[in-house]
Structures are given as C-alpha cells and as structure tokens.
Amino acid sequence: MKIAIQREPFEVDAELDSLSRGNASIGALAAFVGLVRDSSEGASVGRMTLEHYPGMTEKSIGAIVEQARGRWQVIDCTVIHRIGELEPTDRIVLVAVASAHRHDAFAACEFIMDYLKTRAPFWKKERTLEGARWVEARSSDDEAAERWGEFAKPERRG
Amino acid sequence: MTVHLLFFASVREQLGVAREELPLPPGVGTMGELRAFLRQRGPAWQAALAEGRILRTAVNQSMATTATRIADGDEIAFFPPVTGG
Numbered sequence: 732m733k734i735a736i737q738r739e740p741f742e743v744d745a746e747l748d749s750l751s752r753g754n755a756s757i758g759a760l761a762a763f764v765g766l767v768r769d770s771s772e773g774a775s776v777g778r779m780t781l782e783h784y785p786g787m788t789e790k791s792i793g794a795i796v797e798q799a800r801g802r803w804q805v806i807d808c809t810v811i812h813r814i815g816e817l818e819p820t821d822r823i824v825l826v827a828v829a830s831a832h833r834h835d836a837f838a839a840c841e842f843i844m845d846y847l848k849t850r851a852p853f854w855k856k857e858r859t860l861e862g863a864r865w866v867e868a869r870s871s872d873d874e875a876a877e878r879w880g881e882f883a884k885p886e887r888r889g
Numbered sequence: 890m891t892v893h894l895l896f897f898a899s900v901r902e903q904l905g906v907a908r909e910e911l912p913l914p915p916g917v918g919t920m921g922e923l924r925a926f927l928r929q930r931g932p933a934w935q936a937a938l939a940e941g942r943i944l945r946t947a948v949n950q951s952m953a954t955t956a957t958r959i960a961d962g963d964e965i966a967f968f969p970p971v972t973g974g
Contacts, residue, residue, distance in 0.1 A: 765974055781973070782898055784966060787950035812973060824974050844974065852947075852966075853973025854898035865899045868970030 732808055734792050736783055738815040741825055750809050750829050757806050761836035762827040763844050769819035771866065774859040779866075781814040781823065784852035788812075795846040799828075802842070803835040810843065812853065842879055849876040890961035892923075896937075897968035900944065903937040913959075920946050921955030923965065938967065945970055 751757045769776055792810050811825045826843045830836040855866040894909045901907050917926045928935050946953045947966040
C-alpha cells in the first residue's frame with residue numbers, strides 16, 4: 732500500500748505499473764485521476780493552492796483504505812495527493828486499486844475517493860479574476876460518501 | 890493544563906495564527922468548552938469560531954465532537970469542512 736502527499740507531479744503509468752508488477756493474482760486495476768479544472772462555480776480559475784494537515788491527512792487516508800479493505804477484496808492500492816501550487820490541467824489526486832476482479836476494484840476505488848473528499852483534511856484556495864477564495868465544501872460530496880452506508884454517517888459538528 | 894492548538898485554511902487566515910501553545914483555565918474540559926473559551930479572546934476569534942459556523946475539529950489527529958474531552962498536552966485542530974480531491 733502506498734499513500735503519498737507530495738508537491739511533485741506523479742506519473743499515472745508508472746504508478747499503475749508498480750502497483751501490479753509481478754503479482755499474477757491481480758486481475759483488475761481501477762484508477763481515478765482528479766484534475767484541476769479552469770472554472771469553478773461559474774468563475775474562471777487560474778491557479779490554486781492545496782493545504783493539508785501533516786500527519787492527520789496521511790492517517791485519515793490510511794483509515795479510509797483500511798475500511799475499503801474490510802469491505803472489498805483489495806490486493807493493493809496507491810493513493811497520491813498533491814499539495815502546494817497547482818494550475819488547470821494539473822493532476823491533483825490518484826486513487827488506484829488492484830484486485831482479483833473488477834467489481835472490487837471499481838467499488839473500492841470509488842469508495843476511497845468519496846471518503847477522501849469528505850474526510851481527509853485538505854483545503855483548496857482558488858485564485859479567480861475576482862480574487863482568491865477558499866473553496867466551500869459541497870453537500871453533494873457528503874451525499875456521495877453517505878450512500879456507502881453506516882460507516883459514512885457525517886461527524887457530529889464540533 | 891496546556892494544549893497545542895492548530896488552525897488551518899480560512900480559520901488560520903482569519904485568526905492570523907497557525908499554531909499556539911495555550912494554558913487553559915479550570916472549567917475548560919471539552920471541545921465545546923474550549924471553543925467557547927477561545928471565542929472570548931477577541932473579535933477575530935468570535936468571528937472565526939462563531940457558534941453557527943460549521944467547523945471540523947480534531948483531537949490528537951482524530952475527528953472530535955463538542956463532547957470530546959481534552960487533556961494536558963493534546964494536539965487540537967480547528968478547520969473548515971474539507972475540500973480535497
């Protein structure tokens with residue numbers, strides 16, 4: 732299992748290759764790549780800055796991956812999330828899951844991504860023509876995470 | 890008791906503080922009590938930690954609630970709902 736929070740770009744091909752290389756029990760690899768869009772909430776976005784909580788971010792992604800392993804048959808997985816300065820078309824996040832069969836790989840990949848969006852401490856600040864602004868959390872992301880069932884009940888607000 | 894406070898994203902910017910060691914008076918034993926105590930530190934604190942504002946909190950890097958108890962030496966973080974991915 733690989734979890735990395737990094738400033739540097741990542742190579743999807745290289746990551747998928749190292750995830751599955753030499754393991755003949757893997758029959759399926761599902762990967763999600765998130766990119767920086769050039770627009771958000773109707774405004775044009777130039778660059779953005781990604782901030783995280785060192786220590787807790789890694790720990791929370793590790794816990795999300797463990798939950799996925801408890802629900803689906805996951806042979807291995809890679810989660811890479813970039814921080815720092817990013818611009819449109821840059822890749823922000825990679826979630827890749829290796830499994831024996833596609834159903835487990837697809838489901839675990841989507842689950843990890845939905846949970847990461849609502850649980851892992853990252854924050855985006857966008858620079859638009861109107862100035863810099865912190866991205867607001869979206870209730871549609873909470874709903875996406877909640878559909879996975881009882882593990883996904885939102886935290887009580889503290 | 891003394892705690893180690895951390896603030897992230899918009900909360901950090903509003904307060905102008907990223908981290909701080911803070912001795913707490915007796916009677917501040919839960920996250921809810923801590924948040925109320927911090928609000929009394931001035932207008933910026935009142936606004937950033939306003940009662941109606943939806944914030945997330947963590948104690949020792951685990952998500953916390955208003956009822957979570959705090960202890961000497963704890964690492965306590967305040968931040969807005971997350972927006973990664």
